[in-house]
Amino acid sequence: MKEIILLKCGEMVLKGLNRSRFEAKLNANIKRRLKPLGDFKLRFAQSTYFVEPADGADTDSAFEALKSVFGISTLSRAFVCEKEFAAVCACIEENFGEVLEKASSFKVEAKRADKKFPMKSPEIMSEAGAFVLERHPRLKVDVKRPEVTVYVEIRDEYAYVHCGRIEGAGGLPVGTAGRATLLISGGIDSPVAGYMMAKRGLELNAVHFFSYPYTSPQARKKVETLAELVSNYAGRMPLHCVMFTEIQEAIRDKVEPELFTLVMRRFMMRIAEKLALSSNSGALITGESLGQVASQTMEALHVTGSAATIPVFRPLIGMDKEEIVKIARKIGTFETSILPYEDCCTVFTPKHPAIHPRLERILEAEQGLDIEALEKKAIESVETII
């Protein structure tokens, strides 16, 4: 008896005319994700994906991998059998007999996509239920809150039996919403921001600013690790590492300490935007949240945001730290984020940062810097890791 994976798509099915584009993207994403795990045949019918492993394919790993593919709302592992009632019952017993033996209550849920099948859904449910009760006399039927639910789906070619669906990653297939550039640091927030926007269908590329020797090689390695973790969800995400040292030193020399962080972040936005445009990315993404640190007051966000001309997505803007941490744990980035390698050297961190800055003041401060030359040099220094 063959085991396959069933995937149900979420929001995507509501997309009307765009649906085929979405399906194609999801198809491609699933294929790419499964490629290293063996041969799988992909079929899409009635809002469901059927992922059939070939001999020797790693179904367990495939199931795990598919849990982080956006566009899928639920996954289940199902067994395939002939569209005969006897075969269905045999399938139930063979694969779920043990589970049912240990349980105290159950129910059968049936769906009949093939209307030509002789039994109607309610009949399948009661007959199959009776079959199970016969073999497991201690079991009770509970239609309200059963411990185990056996799902039977009768489709065109075969019948599928499975024991439950688990929640998928949700969202929309990566790439259906376009491309955006994530400003990623070693903190907890930006990887979560990347995950959240990829979830809405954005294909990502990331930018990281490092300032060796002020920042350590370990800090950069940490970001590379975080980028890899985000790409488990977001798919391929090129990481552009920008040498930011000269800019930091120029700011330190020419700007008053209160404004260090703001001027620095504006440089980051401008450089990120340049990199975004050269990769056809239509927006920037940051992990900014209102009021977390001094540079994230409303005025500060206005000052740093004005440096960009393309939209800036801040998916965490209204979230509490705890909520962000919860997601970070879920996607596996938290433990890496809290490793103690600093992103920004204390040398460039003002003791008393301006909390309610006015844009005019920052623009004036920027007059003393040769922004164009500094940014040009920084962009030339970019190292891209794929």
Next chain:
Amino acid sequence: MHYLDNAATTRVSPAAADAARRAMMDDFGNPSSLHTLGRRAADMLEGAQKTLSGLVSQKSRVIFTSGGTEADNLALRGAIEAGARSGAHVVTTAIEHHAVLETLKTIERSGRISLTVVKPGRDGVVAAGDIVSAVRDDTILVSMMLINNETGAIQPVKEAFAAIKKNRPKCVTHTDAVQALGKVSIDCGADLTSLSGHKVHGPKGIGALIVSEGVKILPETTGGSQQYGLRAGTEAMPGIMAFEQAVKDITSGMEAKNLKIKGLSDLARAGLLGMGALVFSGPTGHIMTAALPGAPSEVLMRMLEEDLVYVSAGSACSRGRRSHVLEAMGLEARVMDSAIRISLSDDTVKEDIEAFIASFKKAAERLRLRP
């Protein structure tokens, strides 16, 4: 490259490496074997024991361990267990290496001992009087390092231990002499002396504990009856022979070599003071901690590294990683956070010091900290 981190570890000398190789490939017998090959190894082992016990004037046994840390553990735990019936109080200093402090704190947490930790002065020296007055009627062990690994400060071990022995002869005295070997005489009347191979151009993974005659310790590692039943396990002959060679080499012509090192150290000191840095170093000059407030340790270390100058960063940029030694000395935060350590050896040449000073100057300028 300009390697100035010898207090962290030293390059194995060719002679020591050869000695190890011979013990691995030629005279590779097990000292416990009864045949000739084993007897040969046993003789070599005895020779090494003699060499090391010759470092102190009192009659002693030498136990080879896996390093300075194991030697410290054996000394401390061994003495505490052996002295169980005489008392449960231990005295040590706040500037000891983690191998001593952590071990004693762990034993304290288990409730087995009560611990008194004596602070140093601002100069990094623990006063002999302070140690002696901390000793009580129920003190069974005093542990005091000979040379501190961060400041190079020489501690008055001989003086303190002599005073302690006068009043409480049963109290066991231990000194971690890991950084002292090769710099000064380690003959300071201690009952137990810890040494490490890789600080004196021997390999990593080998150390020794010198145990004065009559001093009782219980073993930590049990099994076979090797090494007087105090440290089971087939003796690590390659490491031991390399260690013996290293000890012989570093103690021969010690005074002349150290004079040269002192000269180089003074050169470094002058250069650093000229740049407005604070400098802490011991009388021998091998080890020196320098601080240029405003320059984070790790950043300075990385800037020096760009010029192939290798030093130790006193504090890590990561939160909460400050030197417990500098903290115990009562230094200000901005000093501690900018501390780097340079440490010289017989391999160090004038060019190394010049490169260090030049690179330090460059870094200070880059950080806008030149006076």
